[in-house]
Amino acid sequence: MYNLYDYQQRLVDKARLSLSKGSKGVLIVAPPGSGKSIVIAEIARLATQKNGHVLFFVHRQELVNQIRESFEKQSVDMKHTTIMTVGKVVNRLGKLPKPTLIICDESQHSKAKTYMKIFNYYNDIPRLGFSGSPWRMSGEGFDDVYNDMVIGPDVEWLIKNHRLAPYKYYSVTTFNDAKLKKSSTGDYTNNSITEAMKPNLYGDIVKTWKEKASGKRTIVYAHDIKHSKKIAKAFKDAGIPAMHADSKTPKIERDCIMSKFRSGAITVLCNVSLVDEGFSVNECECCIVARPTKSLVFNIQASMRCMRYVPGKIGIIIDHAANYTRFGLPNTPHKWTLKDREKKKKSTNTAVETPIKQCAFCFAVIPAQSKNCPLCGHEVEVVQTEIKVDEKARIEKIESNFKLQADYIVTKKISELKSYEELKAYAKARGYKQGWIYFQAKNKGLIKGAK
Template sequence: MIELYDYQQRIVNETRQSLAHGNRGVVIISPPGSGKSVIISEIARLTVNKGGIVLFTVHRQELINQIRNSFEQAGVDMTHVILLTVMKVAHRLAILPKPSLIIVDETHHSLAKTYRKIYDYYADVPRLGFTGTLWRMNGQGFQDIYSDIVEGPSTEWLIEHHRLAPYRYFSVKLINDDKLKKSSTGDYTAKSMDDAVGKTIFGDVVRTYQEKTPGQKAILYAHDVEHSKQIAKSFNDAGIPAAHADAKTPTAERLKIMDDFKSGKIKILCGIDLYGEGVNVPDCSVSILLRPTESLALYLQQSMRSMRYQPGKVATIIDHVANYTRFGLPDDDRDWSLMDRKKKQHKNDATPIRTCEFCYAVIPASANICPICGKERVIEQSESEIEEDNSVELERIHGKLDMKADYNSVRYARMKPADAQNMEDLQGIAKARHYKPGWVFYQAKNRGFIKTKVH
């Protein structure tokens, strides 16, 4: 039997009380890394000990295997437990023994038709849904399948009480948001992500890792298989052991890769979502985000993968796609509800944040001195305009302080002036390096980008 933390025992007690009060559907919300599997196992153990049958279901086989291990460690009598993926349950409804309790993990997926088929078939059976994010991209609520919420502790509380690791957050943005297009699901299309990410950023991804977290274990989330493989190759070419795995990777090979990652033989684990939900590698200290998303659930699962607690550990999140600008930071307070919500409700109440223009750390907007690199914030002029004596007007340069390190700022910070192709490039270099406006005019005139008007 596994000993629960106080907050985990509270969740178990409140969940059982809610069922006792007549709620047929209860959703339990607790942040990624808070030990949901331990809570689920304890509820299953108590149900089985009273002679009940537990049906546990989730959308992917890997998560079934993980919960089986948790149940066995918790001393659950497995002869009274049914562990099946959602698809298998839906196909076997007529032959399965009727459960006393249904437990659904990652229940933010549970509005799909397959889940609804199960709920309708077992309409009189109480069900529990577990998730770290009661949130769907289309804004649809959960009020028709759940009637009560039990909330676990906040991410901030878990960090303060040494249940999750504190973290640093860097946003070195390497994609072009203008190319992102949404699909009918509400998230970005594969093609638009491919266009936005491009083919030339892999060296920058490796360089940022080397600068911020050299030698540390990292899980990297790419947007497609080909990019994941190419990035793994870039790390290997740089002498940093890396491997890619996806759903089509043979099981034995995938398990070998995970074992090598746990042992430290592999430092960088690259994939799409295979290492998202349900992965627990406590000494992985870095999450690298290369998949832009409109899904809060996906963002929190991936960004917090490196925050599993170890004494003295500080996690690092490297966000190359500026997902934090859509959702805020992992430990922001969030209000959960069973009801429908407006689609655009990401981070309106979040603490204002910005990116340090020197080290790219994401920090409070009010901080004039970066707590990570110690450098003082550069405040640019609100607006400036340059004119040549001969009435040559240059494009107005807006110096409004950007609240994130965008695609162009990273590109121009690394561009040599000699490589500038036009005025826009020169202005981008000047802004990224904090040159005075006169530098742009001088360079533009010498390069022939400015032509003097003849009166």
């Protein structure tokens, strides 16, 4: 059996206390790598010990297999459990043993229609949700699913108390003044200013890896299959054992690749949306994020894969898309809430490639225009099909005192803004246009050649 750490036992106790006081839904929040599966298994053990029946579901079969192993190790009475993917549960409603407790992992997906169908069917049964990042790109909250939230220790505490590995973070600044072009008037053109601030990929991936993380077991997150295969080939051409896997890789082959990565037979695993949720390899020491993202969930899950605790390990995170400027570093605090976030303007990017596509999380074939997988609830993020790469950009260490864009709120004075990034964040908060940013940056001497 697992011996729970003090903070894990507190999560168990607080969740059970909330249920005993009448809560119908409790969301437990703890960072990736903090041992949520152990907490889940202990709660299931206590429930089945009292002759209760636990229904556990999650969106992917690999995660089902992992939790089954945790249940067995924790001596959960397996005769009183139902462990399935969300799709299988939906298809068997009315045929499964009625549970006394529902447990749902990766609960950031729990607003999906399939999840809600299960919750509504068992509306008289208390439920526990688990998530390392209860956040949705749509801004929707979870207060119609859970009425209470139990929050575990943050990343900084877990690092200081040797429950997560410390890390080094490498990336770039997002503004590339080399792209600025002058017009006939001698001033910079608006188009070149816009181009200089576009999301992009920066730096030579293999060269940077050799400099920052040579020999370390590494997971690479690419933006599409073609890109992932290209990165894997670049590593192999450099004499580094690497393989690619994605949702279309046959299961037997995929399992073999994962096994080789776990054993160390391959050093670099390149993937697309395959190992960012629930995939735990303590030996992983480096994560390379080679895709821009608007998803806080993806950013947290992907970058922290290398922070599973092993004595003496320091995780290396190489962010080639400067995603840290939008979301901060792994130990940047987040204020989680069950309520809706303030809504943002809808994106004008409505491009789709084909009338159907496959969900990268549960592998279901879904309509191409879907914003969420109707089966597992995963939010489908539209990314560029072609990513421009600036291989000459310098990848540098990002210090922990880096300020997130959102930190520069409207109460700051313009005179206090010392960098281009601060001006961008201030303009975003105020709703100012890009021309204002350029004008202020020029006056402050932040743009080369500007007087």
